[in-house]
Amino acid sequence: GAGVSQSPSNKVTEKGKDVELRCDPISGHTALYWYRQSLGQGLEFLIYFQGNSAPDKSGLPSDRFSAERTGGSVSTLTIQRTQQEDSAVYLCASSLGTSGGAWETQYFGPGTRLLVL
């Protein structure tokens, strides 16, 4: 498809389990972003990848959260030992990456809705 895709669309897990969320950016986009949207905290930046540079992890809420981007394309956000407060919609976005900054137009995926029981 032409847009950003995310999988799964919904994920239900038990507290303490690990989950992996996947993001496929738009082809040719070198910048990739993860955000979290929850009722209590609104929309929060989590992490930013730009090409082969070290990612900006300043928004990750705890060391249970990690993300990687393989081959400069697909990204996986991993949450270890999930907690109920991790329940949220996790959004991924991508942009061209030509300007070197996050002020480029970002194109968002449909999100993964995570529910931790």
Add this chain to the structure above:
Amino acid sequence: AQKVTQAQTEISVVEKEDVTLDCVYETRDTTYYLFWYKQPPSGELVFLIRRNSFDEQNEISGRYSWNFQKSTSSFNFTITASQVVDSAVYFCALIGWGGFKTIFGAGTRLFVKA
């Protein structure tokens, strides 16, 4: 610290009414970018507009218009002759110069009734 405030949590209007969504921001950067996004019920955030801090010219795109005023640190969004399809949550956002972290406001939920 950077902050975006959308004081209006929910707005309800009748179709064809004009509606203005307020956005007030805080930043110490002299160069920064402001954005508006729309999130319809489907959930996917849709980019509407980006302005940089040096461009205070107001912009109009069809029924949408934006009023950027640095003097009041505001970047308000007006929908003229609203339609039911405009029903969504609208987010205002800010990125400082050289930054990678988008700061979002809490969003304003707009209901447009037929």
